[in-house]
Amino acid sequence: MAVMSKTLLNRRPDHSGQDGQERRLLRSVVPGAPVENRRQLVVKLSWMSLWMIYLLYPVGDLASSRHGTAAKVAGAIGLVLFLACYFSLVAFRSTGRSGQWRGNYVLVGLMLTLATVSSFGLGQPWLTLYTYASVCTGAVLAPRLGLPGVALVTALALAVSLSVHADLTTLISIVLPCFLGGFAMTGLQRLIGTMRELREARAAVAHLAAAEERLRLARDLHDLLGHSLSLITIKSELAGRLMDQDKQEAARAQVADIESVARQSLIDVREAVGGYRRPTLPVELAAARSALTAAQITLEADPSVADGRPGLGTDETGALAWALREAVTNVVRHGEGATVCTVTMDETWEGDGERYAVLEIADNGRGPGKSGPGNGLSGLEERLALVDGRLETGVGARGKGFRLRALVPLRTVTTPAADAGASGS
Secondary structure: OHHHHHHHHHOOOOOOHHHHHHHHHHHHOOOOOOOOOHHHHHHHHHHHHHHHHHHHHHHHHHHOOOOOHHHHHHHHHHHHHHHHHHHHHHHHHHOOOOOOOOHHHHHHHHHHHHHHHHHHHHOHHHHHHHHHHHHHHHHHOOHHHHHHHHHHHHHHHHHHHHHOOOOHHHHHHHHHHHHHHHHHHHHHHHHHHHHHHHHHHHHHHHHHHHHHHHHHHHHHHHHHHHHHHHHHHHHHHHHHHHHHOOOHHHHHHHHHHHHHHHHHHHHHHHHHHHHHHOOOHHHHHHHHHHHHHHOOOEEEEOOHHHHOOOOOOHHHHHHHHHHHHHHHHHHHHHOOOOOEEEEEEEEEEOOOOOEEEEEEEEEOOOOOOOOOOOHHHHHHHHHHHHOOOEEEEEEOHHHOOEEEEEEEEOOOOOOHHHHHHHHHO
16 A cells, blocks of 8 residues: 555655655544654543543542552552553554554453452442453454454453442443443444555555556557657668668668658657646546545545546646646645535536636635635646636635636537538538
8 A cells, every 4th residue: 555655646746845744644643544653642642541531430449448558559550550551552553563463462351350350359340440441352353353352341241240249320331331332442443444445445546547647658659669660670771771782862861761750759759758747637536535535534526527528638638637636735735624625527608609627626624814826826827828728716615615616628529420410411
């Protein structure tokens, strides 16, 4: 996945090192993505610490006068060890270093042991530890084993609760959250796995789109240069034989033909390479989906965007692809608060009877504010002007977000049926 993503990113301009840091930060906040530095790990552990509120029951039990000094010391040590196991699991899984590490199961087993011993030794307030153990069980076990594992932990919590003669209220408030918490974690693990597969699939689609462009270039170069070089080879051999026969004028004519063929071949190669370098809507749409997904922004794209429209020329298509690239870059970098980005393709008629293809990109963020257009939009406006198009920007629908509309003219397309009708008339 990393190689494919890197291939895709290499096709997009990297304006500064700060942009790369922003992309890495965006990837780190995607659910299931590993943290990349200590600061991110501390932030995640701090968020996980909010769930420690349920430990008020065992902490309050230690603070009460129900137990002697030895029991309190043993309970405090056990609670600290339990928390160490819990945060160790969170840290290892957050950094992506756990993998298939068998120590995960050891830590979960130790947590279950501490929950059981403390519940028998110190009473029912300590049954709440089973909820944490159940959540960790759902996170550590494979998806197919997660639900059975959570059920076993819940059964153990129920058995221990009955053994310590817990009342009905305690049974409901402990056993039910134990099962629901573990069940929710198994579902979250499945969701994270699905999202990871989806990101890989999208990166693969973008990679295949780029590979298709490379295949097109290879095919075009083969067709262009194969014929031209063969012709140059034949004429060079003929010119050599004519020079050996002292037919200077005929040899000079062949050399002139070789020069003409070489010049035309150079023009053809430049056009082919120019077409390869020109961005296309399918490639840019795949790149946009990958970039927006990393930024946790949902892309809602009209399927007709990748298909194009009848009458849309190569230069016009390239200009729209540049518009899509620039608009998505703006959404990722400046679309503060945006959660959805829509891309639509339509056509419109102008007052002078000219027909235009319209590519519209809009987000639901906070909008452009009072800042003026940057260099990217100015350059995009110049690109569109080269194909007699224009750029329109403004506030999105219902006064939210930012909307960019790129308009390029459509050529008149004559169909065979229309031609036949014209001939008949």
